[in-house]
Amino acid sequence: MELIELNGGFPAWQVAETPFGVEKIDDRDYVVFRLWNGNRVYLRDKGFTSRDMACLYLEGVVENYRASIIEAVR
8 A cells, every 4th residue: 555644743654555554642642533514534443553553454445445436337
């Protein structure tokens, strides 16, 4: 997964070409989010202790998201 660093606020990274990302809200506290109307909506009540763990969780979410996109209708 390619992560793009976001500017402003807490340190955050968005998964390229998706509305999903990871935000560091405190030391050893990373949360996963989805962008919705320009706002970050957190996907879980609990965070992760590392960015790698949060990204590992997001891999499944992003895979489901990409699988649900209709690319062509015949």
